[in-house]
Amino acid sequence: PSHLTSKGVNLADMGKLAEALQVSRAAAQSDALAWLNVSRICRQQGDQAKAREALENCVDVLPQNILARNSLNMLLYDLGDVQGALHHGLRALQLKDQKSCREFAAHAGAGKPVG
Numbered sequence: 001p002s003h004l005t006s007k008g009v010n011l012a013d014m015g016k017l018a019e020a021l022q023v024s025r026a027a028a029q030s031d032a033l034a035w036l037n038v039s040r041i042c043r044q045q046g047d048q049a050k051a052r053e054a055l056e057n058c059v060d061v062l063p064q065n066i067l068a069r070n071s072l073n074m075l076l077y078d079l080g081d082v083q084g085a086l087h088h089g090l091r092a093l094q095l096k097d098q099k100s101c102r103e104f105a106a107h108a109g110a111g112k113p114v115g
Contacts (some may be wrong), residue, residue, distance in 0.1 A: 002031040012041050021045075027053075036068060039075070048079055059088070066095045088100035 008024030011017075021041045022064035027034035035058035046058055054071040069092035077085035 003025050004033070005031045005037065007032040007038050008034060008041075009032070012037060012044070017041050017045055028057070030060055033065075033068075035061070036071060039071065043075070048075070051075060052079065064095060066092050069095065 004023055004027035008020050008027055011020035011023060013018075019022035021038065024034050024037040024041060024087070026039055035054045039051040039054035042048070042054060052072070052075055055068060055075060057063065058068040059072055069088045073085050073092060076082075076088065
């Protein structure tokens, strides 16, 4: 992650949410994972709509990111959007399965035991 992304996470952990949000939004211009922190801060501030928007931005830029998909899944479920939650939850599981299959194939191809 970028320096700004790390700074935003640290500020949020210290409870400096307004400053953390400003830094994390700036970081998101060059580091898509910063949207995860923007979402976290917005949720802490009670702004579920902005939290959703941040996660949707992250998924748009990083559609293969399991953490972003799963975070959006949980938020949508909390907001009562069961269809949206199901869509992103299933996609996160598919991505996890694909990753597991690639890891298995890499270990099997190298003759290493899996596990």
